[in-house]
Amino acid sequence: MRPDARAWFELRTTVARTPDALDLDALLAAKRRGQHRVSVVLPARDEEPTVGGLVADLHESWVAGTPLVDELLVVDSDSTDGTAAAARAAGADVVAAADVLPGHGTRPGKGEALWKSLAATTGDLVVFLDADLLGDVRHFVPGLLAPLLTDPQVDYVKGCYTRPLEVDGSWAPAGGGRVTELTARPLLNALWPELAGFVQPLGGEYAGRRSALEQVPFVSGYGVEVGLLVDLLRLSGLAGLAQVDLGVRRHTSQGQEALGRMAGQVVSTVLARAGTGSEAGGLLTQFRQDGGGFVPVSTPVAVDERPPMVTVPEYVALLTDQVVG
Numbered sequence: 001m002r003p004d005a006r007a008w009f010e011l012r013t014t015v016a017r018t019p020d021a022l023d024l025d026a027l028l029a030a031k032r033r034g035q036h037r038v039s040v041v042l043p044a045r046d047e048e049p050t051v052g053g054l055v056a057d058l059h060e061s062w063v064a065g066t067p068l069v070d071e072l073l074v075v076d077s078d079s080t081d082g083t084a085a086a087a088r089a090a091g092a093d094v095v096a097a098a099d100v101l102p103g104h105g106t107r108p109g110k111g112e113a114l115w116k117s118l119a120a121t122t123g124d125l126v127v128f129l130d131a132d133l134l135g136d137v138r139h140f141v142p143g144l145l146a147p148l149l150t151d152p153q154v155d156y157v158k159g160c161y162t163r164p165l166e167v168d169g170s171w172a173p174a175g176g177g178r179v180t181e182l183t184a185r186p187l188l189n190a191l192w193p194e195l196a197g198f199v200q201p202l203g204g205e206y207a208g209r210r211s212a213l214e215q216v217p218f219v220s221g222y223g224v225e226v227g228l229l230v231d232l233l234r235l236s237g238l239a240g241l242a243q244v245d246l247g248v249r250r251h252t253s254q255g256q257e258a259l260g261r262m263a264g265q266v267v268s269t270v271l272a273r274a275g276t277g278s279e280a281g282g283l284l285t286q287f288r289q290d291g292g293g294f295v296p297v298s299t300p301v302a303v304d305e306r307p308p309m310v311t312v313p314e315y316v317a318l319l320t321d322q323v324v325g
């Protein structure tokens with residue numbers, strides 16, 4: 001690791017593997033002192049099996065219990081199952097991504113849901129969690145908030161963790177983060193070696209100051225994490241970024257073909273941010289076997305992104321009308 005990445009890793013990595021690893025009273029005091037408002041956002045597409053339990057845990061601990069969270073929002077991202085009902089029943093506010101900033105139309109993708117969440121929340125601190133997390137992850141919220149509540153220089157905090165992988169119904173202790181290990185990490189190390197200290201650059205759990213998040217574009221699909229990391233590096237500098245060790249993260253994972261498409265979106269975003277201009281066709285062709293031979297299947301993976309929210313008049317109007325941030 002380059003000296004600057006090593007120094008960052010030593011300085012900006014903290015640990016919060018369990019709830020008692022954190023001084024919740026001190027965090028609440030820092031929240032009050034800083035007059036912060038905290039929004040937690042879960043982007044969810046077809047997560048009915050997991051979203052209810054996750055929302056119930058978060059609501060019980062941090063909304064109804066310790067008042068760390070002021071807003072718990074599930075952004076329903078074109079779900080076809082009972083995600084919205086399950087989330088609402090468990091105590092979350094729920095909004096359909098398509099219903100937010102309707103004048104800007106709708107686009108598919110996780111990043112679209114996250115971009116829209118900025119216009120559907122009011123916290124000056126925003127925490128993002130995937131909606132397919134398994135197990136007890138309540139401590140992820142205070143863990144991600146701690147650096148933002150205690151260090152004004154930090155604008156953005158990524159969670160890091162070991163990532164077990166479910167294979168044929170049983171859990172291997174490691175192996176998760178396949179796109180991270182096989183695509184994102186090699187590319188980031190090659191192009192932005194100062195980011196080499198990030199253990200989970202694609203991790204879906206992170207938190208940021210609205211004042212930073214609203215200044216950067218949001219890639220509409222799965223390129224959103226790598227896009228945010230590079231854009232926030234440029235906006236806030238390495239010193240403005242941090243990571244927190246949250247222990248273990250398990251989630252419902254996808255198959256290789258789906259992750260191949262995810263990797264294609266990550267690669268397109270990296271190439272766009274690196275300014276290589278090699279958009280080419282923006283298509284990824286994969287191959288299926290149909291018994292008689294190989295069948296090519298092509299998927300668009302070109303970068304599609306939304307502009308910084310501060311450039312959206314309806315959002316600016318919201319900021320002036322509401323006590324946002």
Ligand SMILES: O=c1ccn([C@@H]2O[C@H](COP(=O)(O)OP(=O)(O)O)[C@@H](O)[C@H]2O)c(=O)[nH]1
Nearest residue numbers: 043044045077109110113130131132253254
């Ligand atoms: O179009 C999409 C795709 C994904 N997601 C959500 O984004 C998170 C991460 O997506 P996924 O689980 O598909 O990615 P993985 O964790 O397998 O890398 C999950 O909460 C998804 O429900 C979303 O809101 N819209």
Ligand SMILES: O=C(O)[C@@H](COP(=O)(O)O)O[C@H]1O[C@H](CO)[C@@H](O)[C@H](O)[C@H]1O
Nearest residue numbers: 176177178179180202204222225253254
């Ligand atoms: O880190 C990764 O390699 C991928 C896939 O993880 P798994 O191999 O399914 O554990 O998961 C992440 O990447 C996505 C793209 O950035 C994020 O949107 C997901 O939240 C995150 O789980």
